[in-house]
Amino acid sequence: MRYNYKNIEKKWQEKWLSEGTFFAKENHELPKFYPLIEFPYPSGQGLHVGHPRSYTALDVVARKRRMDGYNVLYPIGWDAFGLPAENYAIKHKVHPKIITEQNIANFRRQLQALGISFDWSREVNTTDPEYYKWTQWIFLKLFEKDLAYKANMDINFCTSCKVGLANEEVVNGVCERCGSEVIRKEKEQWMLKITEYAERLISDLDTVDYIERVKIQQRNWIGKSSGAEISFPVANSDEALSVYTTRPDTIYGATYMVISPEHPLLNNLHDKIENIGMIHEYQVEAKKKSDFERTELNKDKTGMKIEGLMAVNPATQNEIPIYVSDYVMMSYGTGAIMAVPGHDQRDYDFAKEFNLEIIEVISGGDISVEAYSGDGILVNSGFLNGMKVKDAKEKMIEFIVDKGFGNKKINYKLRDWVFSRQRYWGEPIPIINCEKCGMVAMDEKDLPLVLPEVESYEPAEDGSSPLAKLDDWVNTTCPKCGGHARRETDTMPQWAGSSWYFLRYTDPHNNDEFASKENLEYWTPIDWYNGGMEHTTLHLLYSRFWHKFLFDIGVVPTAEPYAKRTSHGMILGENGEKMSKSRGNVVNPDEIIENFGADTMRLYEMFIGDFEKSVSWIENGVKGAKRFLDRVWNLKERVQKGSYYSEEIEILIHQTIKKVTYDYENLKANTAIAQLMTLVNEYYRQEFITDDDFKILLLLLNPVAPHITEELWQEKGYSGYISDHSWPKYDEKKTIEDIVEIAVQINGKVRYKIEVSSKASKEEIEKKARENERLEELIDGMKVVKVIVIPNRLVNVVAK
RNA sequence: GAGGGUAUGGCGGAAUAGGUAGACGCAAGGGAUUUAAAAUCCCUUGGGGGAAACCUCGUAAGGGUUCGAUUCCCUUUACCCUCACCA
Numbered sequence: 028m029r030y031n032y033k034n035i036e037k038k039w040q041e042k043w044l045s046e047g048t049f050f051a052k053e054n055h056e057l058p059k060f061y062p063l064i065e066f067p068y069p070s071g072q073g074l075h076v077g078h079p080r081s082y083t084a085l086d087v088v089a090r091k092r093r094m095d096g097y098n099v100l101y102p103i104g105w106d107a108f109g110l111p112a113e114n115y116a117i118k119h120k121v122h123p124k125i126i127t128e129q130n131i132a133n134f135r136r137q138l139q140a141l142g143i144s145f146d147w148s149r150e151v152n153t154t155d156p157e158y159y160k161w162t163q164w165i166f167l168k169l170f171e172k173d174l175a176y177k178a179n180m181d182i183n184f185c186t187s188c189k190v191g192l193a194n195e196e197v198v199n200g201v202c203e204r205c206g207s208e209v210i211r212k213e214k215e216q217w218m219l220k221i222t223e224y225a226e227r228l229i230s231d232l233d234t235v236d237y238i239e240r241v242k243i244q245q246r247n248w249i250g251k252s253s254g255a256e257i258s259f260p261v262a263n264s265d266e267a268l269s270v271y272t273t274r275p276d277t278i279y280g281a282t283y284m285v286i287s288p289e290h291p292l293l294n295n296l297h298d299k300i301e302n303i304g305m306i307h308e309y310q311v312e313a314k315k316k317s318d319f320e321r322t323e324l325n326k327d328k329t330g331m332k333i334e335g336l337m338a339v340n341p342a343t344q345n346e347i348p349i350y351v352s353d354y355v356m357m358s359y360g361t362g363a364i365m366a367v368p369g370h371d372q373r374d375y376d377f378a379k380e381f382n383l384e385i386i387e388v389i390s391g392g393d394i395s396v397e398a399y400s401g402d403g404i405l406v407n408s409g410f411l412n413g414m415k416v417k418d419a420k421e422k423m424i425e426f427i428v429d430k431g432f433g434n435k436k437i438n439y440k441l442r443d444w445v446f447s448r449q450r451y452w453g454e455p456i457p458i459i460n461c462e463k464c465g466m467v468a469m470d471e472k473d474l475p476l477v478l479p480e481v482e483s484y485e486p487a488e489d490g491s492s493p494l495a496k497l498d499d500w501v502n503t504t505c506p507k508c509g510g511h512a513r514r515e516t517d518t519m520p521q522w523a524g525s526s527w528y529f530l531r532y533t534d535p536h537n538n539d540e541f542a543s544k545e546n547l548e549y550w551t552p553i554d555w556y557n558g559g560m561e562h563t564t565l566h567l568l569y570s571r572f573w574h575k576f577l578f579d580i581g582v583v584p585t586a587e588p589y590a591k592r593t594s595h596g597m598i599l600g601e602n603g604e605k606m607s608k609s610r611g612n613v614v615n616p617d618e619i620i621e622n623f624g625a626d627t628m629r630l631y632e633m634f635i636g637d638f639e640k641s642v643s644w645i646e647n648g649v650k651g652a653k654r655f656l657d658r659v660w661n662l663k664e665r666v667q668k669g670s671y672y673s674e675e676i677e678i679l680i681h682q683t684i685k686k687v688t689y690d691y692e693n694l695k696a697n698t699a700i701a702q703l704m705t706l707v708n709e710y711y712r713q714e715f716i717t718d719d720d721f722k723i724l725l726l727l728l729n730p731v732a733p734h735i736t737e738e739l740w741q742e743k744g745y746s747g748y749i750s751d752h753s754w755p756k757y758d759e760k761k762t763i764e765d766i767v768e769i770a771v772q773i774n775g776k777v778r779y780k781i782e783v784s785s786k787a788s789k790e791e792i793e794k795k796a797r798e799n800e801r802l803e804e805l806i807d808g809m810k811v812v813k814v815i816v817i818p819n820r821l822v823n824v825v826a827k
Numbered sequence: 828g829a830g831g832g833u834a835u836g837g838c839g840g841a842a843u844a845g846g847u848a849g850a851c852g853c854a855a856g857g858g859a860u861u862u863a864a865a866a867u868c869c870c871u872u873g874g875g876g877g878a879a880a881c882c883u884c885g886u887a888a889g890g891g892u893u894c895g896a897u898u899c900c901c902u903u904u905a906c907c908c909u910c911a912c913c914a
Contacts, residue, residue, distance in 0.1 A: 240831060240832070243830080243831065244830085244831070244909070244910095247829090247830055247831080247909090247910080248909090248910080250913070252913080252914090254914085270914080271913095271914065272914060273913090273914070274914080285914090328912085353912090354912050354914095355912085355914080356912080356913075356914090358913095359913045359914075360913070360914060361914095363914095364914045365914080366914085367914090371914070372828090372912095373912055373914080374914085438913085438914095440910095440913055560908075560909080561908090561909085563909085564909080564910085634839095634840095634851085634852070635839070635840090636839060636840055637840075637841095640832095640833080640840095641833095641907080641908095642839070642840090643838095643839075645838080645839065645853070647838090647839095647852095647853050647854070648838095648839065648852070648853060650853080651851095651852050651853055652852085654852095654867095655852085657866090657867090658867095661867085689843080693843090695843095697840075697841085697851085698840095698841065698842095698850085698851080700851075700852090701840095701841070701850065701851035701852075702850090702851080703851095704850095704851055704852075705850080705851070708851095711868080711869095768847090769847080770846085770847040771847095772846090772847080772894085772895075774894075774895085775846095775893095775894065775895045776895095777847050780847080812894085813894065814894090815846090815894055815895080817846055820846050820847075821846055821847060821895090823846080823894055823895060824894090825894045825895090
């Protein structure tokens with residue numbers, strides 16, 4: 028008999044929702060557990076089968092923890108600002124709000140049909156003015172503390188759509204939408220000073236429990252390096268070129284300098300530059316190149332000597348030439364480098380191309396072939412000669428500081444966060460530009476600054492946001508002087524709303540604060556945050572930055588938002604490729620639920636494989652999951668009154684409780700389920716099982732398959748609801764079998780097996796192993812040199 | 828180019844501290860039940876040899892450490908992810 032999952036699942040979902048079974052309790056005396064999944068962007072395609080993988084994994088933990096007695100807050104919300112809704116709006120002339128609402132309703136229906144134990148009373152929506160009021164409030168605080176500022180930045184600009192593009196909208200150097208050329212255009216942008224927090228964002232990683240690859244990726248992204256900033260005077264001028272280097276020890280080998288095409292020196296000393304015309308041409312060429320081209324064409328280094336200018340190497344006092352080349356980036360370091368061709372491969376290639384002098388200053392390589400970047404002894408380096416690289420580095424920094432040539436310097440790859448978008452569907456930036464007072468913050472009392480209605484969602488001709496077209500909205504008065512002023516028309520990026528949503532969950536309906544101090548104290552930090560690896564360097568870093576800022580101004584109680592971070596692997600199509608419409612390998616969760624049921628879907632997603640790795644979706648695997656649940660359902664016919672059926676079963680049950688408890692807490696539901704399958708198989712081998720046997724199975728299976736287990740619990744007349752029952756305990760002593768079979772190896776190869784008591788001493792085990800009649804023939808004349816006994820595992824007889 | 832990851836049967840994957848490789852599932856084959864099929868239940872299933880006992884090979888390739896290596900170290904290969912000349 029198969030169970031009627033459709034009616035059963037619907038029944039329990041309605042009950043859980045109407046009774047608020049899984050809503051967090053207001054009682055702050057209870058121990059709390061706050062697990063979090065990355066709230067979804069409600070796309071028009073509906074839920075992807077990848078979403079439930081992460082949601083179910085933490086749902087399993089959440090459900091188990093409730094049975095352990097924790098007050099659990101497992102919330103859900105919608106990260107609903109963003110490009111797809113806006114693009115849809117442009118195409119179909121529908122307000123993004125309408126399409127967003129529809130999509131949210133669909134997502135909500137799908138998630139509820141999966142029986143995830145979310146607290147549906149705490150939904151947040153980033154596009155709701157009552158929510159983004161506080162996003163704007165946080166921005167004002169950042170502005171107040173000088174962490175938000177405006178600066179000229181190069182952006183990707185589509186020459187045909189006349190619109191600024193995000194990096195992900197630029198595909199192979201052309202606009203994703205129309206296929207026309209994308210250039211770099213300078214535009215004034217809002218920036219957030221995340222670099223101010225670079226050091227703490229690295230060092231505080233030591234205080235949190237993140238999986239190692241997340242920490243590594245964040246550290247690499249922030250990219251801390253230590254070296255020196257050294258000033259090279261420009262001969263016959265007051266100017267100097269400041270460079271950043273991690274290798275001040277190689278300064279005697281610096282035979283020329285290179286500056287980026289955007290370097291201000293070219294402007295400052297333009298009248299001294301003899302070939303300024305050609306330099307200008309080079310600058311124009313470099314400007315045209317997109318990031319894509321600059322990296323794609325990296326085979327041959329281009330560049331040009333600046334005629335008429337020479338720099339002075341402060342160590343040697345020699346005059347060296349200055350080149351301009353686009354392989355030097357204005358955005359990293361100082362936009363200028365000292366080139367040491369003997370010991371840096373890029374400089375080496377450039378020197379070969381332009382026939383420049385290459386000097387060896389560190390021995391150990393062969394610089395006639397390639398640059399040598401390894402360790403060695405300093406040569407041709409004045410007072411550094413004979414030192415090791417490490418000592419020379421320190422001595423050189425001392426020397427530079429002493430003589431006033433520069434300073435020791437820590438550098439980061441991390442750039443400030445470009446925070447404005449010339450788009451409609453985002454939070455308006457609550458800043459007013461006054462003709463007299465400059466940039467003025469809106470009064471907090473006037474928040475939210477509601478996103479106004481517009482006629483069309485296309486950006487303006489000059490690439491500014493659609494909001495710029497609304498004269499009534501843009502023209503306003505200055506909050507400071509009352510004079511004429513204009514509103515900021517840029518909006519915030521999608522990352523804004525997601526940088527603090529987890530705080531709002533603790534107190535989502537609060538009208539006076541983004542969350543009450545009391546609720547924040549109780550619920551934060553998040554105990555466990557699971558999300559995709561693709562968010563490691565953006566969302567995860569941004570939200571840590573905002574949280575640290577909020578901590579600094581005293582409005583959140585912890586320096587870090589997330590105590591623990593794990594990451595799930597992707598679910599790929601049956602053919603092992605990423606699921607996509609064009610590949611035709613998309614699996615629709617609705618169909619799986621319709622044809623197999625939510626419990627089967629949940630069970631399959633948990634059983635599919637290692638949670639952290641990518642896996643392929645296999646339809647037959649879903650059938651297997653369904654088959655297992657049918658077997659559990661049919662077991663009810665075999666249940667008889669009483670406690671444990673047999674001692675053998677009792678041991679297996681205790682082993683299973685132990686394994687399942689450990690596995691659920693460690694995202695290893697796949698092996699927990701395998702163990703439960705073993706238990707069920709064993710139950711089928713018995714003539715009958717008892718109520719106690721069956722209850723344990725239902726309790727252990729409940730976090731993964733909550734509907735069928737609730738139903739069976741009720742049908743068997745067990746007291747209360749299974750979700751109110753406490754998690755089963757095991758007795759370590761009862762997990763151990765009396766007699767164990769262990770292997771006997773001769774020189775590392777398994778030859779035969781013996782049965783011994785699990786309590787037997789090493790001596791007893793060895794004796795038993797040696798008693799076997801096969802031993803003599805197997806060692807055949809050799810001498811036993813050593814016997815290694817590992818209790819409960821094996822015996823290894825070493826013979827020669 | 829840099830950083831990170833992965834590699835185990837026909838397939839998805841197990842192996843918690845270096846200790847019996849292949850748990851569990853899928854697929855396949857056989858049997859029971861059935862008028863028949865589906866469903867269900869039971870059994871077999873890494874390769875080679877052998878009637879069997881058992882032998883032998885086997886965790887991407889090669890080497891090392893060890894009584895013992897899927898696990899640790901070195902070299903190589905392939906694939907995946909992130910970043911893109913980071914000075």
